[in-house]
Amino acid sequence: MYSSSLLPLSVASSSASLLPNDFFTRISQFMLFDSSSADNEEELKKLDEKIAYAEENLGESEVHEAHLAKALYFIRISDKEKALEQLLLTEGKTISVSQKMDLVFYTLQLAFFYMDFDLVSKNIDKAKKLFEEGGDWERKNRLKVYEGLYCMATRNFNKAASLFLDSISTFTTYEIFPYETLIFYTVLTSIITLDRVSLKQKVVDAPEILTVLGKIPFLSEFLNSWYECQYKAFFSAFAGMAEQIKLDRYLYPHFRFYMREVRTVVYSQFLESYKSVTVEAMAKAFGVSVDFIDQELSRFIAAGKLHCKIDKVAGVVETNRPDAKNTLYQATIKQGDFLLNRIQKLSRVIDL
Structure with missing residues (x-):
């Protein structure tokens, strides 16, 4: 299973995927740190000294780096609150928009690690505002992956699929998950949101997806059997995919919902003929x-x-x-009745 290899410590290595056990082992390793231990106190003292020296003797860039080092240390020892405080303090010492964007990415990594989606939402909005001041395309493309992961984790599969598809050819966000996981998420979200023609163009025939598809267990059979209407093979692959989805920390909360959506799509396709x-x-x-x-x-x-x-x-x-024109007619009648009721209520208020 290509589970998310998100780590609170900034940049993970490139394409090596973590198995679920490795992922949770790393989490437990971070949790073993005690933020009040003597070793940590000594390390923090050294970092404070470096900050003081930089502020007294060095330039803005060195001050920024010294404060960032302390923030990353708090992330390393899993002290969420102090890490967030230090990241905000570091932002106050930062002038460059690109560096501010990097601080937002560190915050997003920490928020995803703790599954704090309120914090994720606020920082995605913050990043978009920063991009209005400037920002390079590489960071904008990275933000699409973060936002896509947030949308998927909050059950907005339609927007997640669109963002993931836009990120396939420009993916560099290895700090939250490897490229194989992006393809995994892209196929899963696309199959329940795209129409058949769009799925063929953007997913089934996409060269970037085809190069990775066979590396992920059951995913090729899951996608191709659905598109080729081989429903018996689809159900067989579907069972294997279900086990992988259960192991994913972002998809598991929506497991039952996703299973229903997939079955709805495949039954609708069969009956359409x-x-x-x-x-x-x-x-x-x-x-x-x-x-x-x-x-x-x-x-x-x-x-x-x-x-x-x-x-x-x-x-x-x-x-x-249902007939599309008849459905539109019924919706218009319903909205018209609603508008008339509102006007009647308003007229009674005006008469008073």
């Missing part, structure tokens, strides 16, 4: 039992996810796709 189809034929196509398909379809129909109905007596599934 038929006006009616027997439940038995559908079960055979997916390599599952008739009872399983019956229960699955009943659940999704009741939730309004699938536009079809089951004739239990005949054992047939009949599709009833």
Whole structure:
């Protein structure tokens, strides 16, 4: 599984992916530090001395570097609050927009490490404001990956897919996860958000994705079997992908939701080819039992996810796709009624 190799200490190595056990081992290693230990007190004293010396004798660049070194040390010993305080203090000693952006990236790494998505959101907004003052394309592209990860972790899969796709050819954000993980996230988010034509152009035929796809277990089968309508192979790969998603710290909280969305997409694609189809034929196509398909379809129909109905007596599934013009007409009527009610309420207030 290509789990996120996000570390609180700044830049990880390039393309080597961390297994889940390695990832949590590193977390535990950081947590072993005691911020009140004698060794840490001694190290902090040295850093304070370097800061004092830089402020008295050196220039702005050296002062910035001295304060940053202390902030990174707090990150290393997993003292979140002091690290954030020191990063803000370092920002006050920083003039360059690029250096301020780097401080935001350090804060984002720390926020993702602690799954503090409120802090992530605030710093993404802060980074965008900094870019209005200037900033290079490399940092802008890095921010897309951070924002895409935030969107995915907060269940905004549509925006996450768009940001990940934009980042494929410019990816340099190895400090939060390797390139293979970006492809993993891109395929997973795209398959439930893009239409079939867009998925073909941006994902299935994308050279950058094709070079990595085979390195990630089950991912190639998962994507290609879905696109090629090989539903039995898709369900087989789907089971393997489910185990990988369970191991991902950002996708696991949305595991049940994502599983439902994937099944909705694949059932909709299958039924789109038929006006009616027997439940038995559908079960055979997916390599599952008739009872399983019956229960699955009943659940999704009741939730309004699938536009079809089951004739239990005949054992047939009949599709009833909504007419787009009729749907728009009904929405217009509903909005019109809502507007009239608001106007009536307003008129009563004016009369008073």
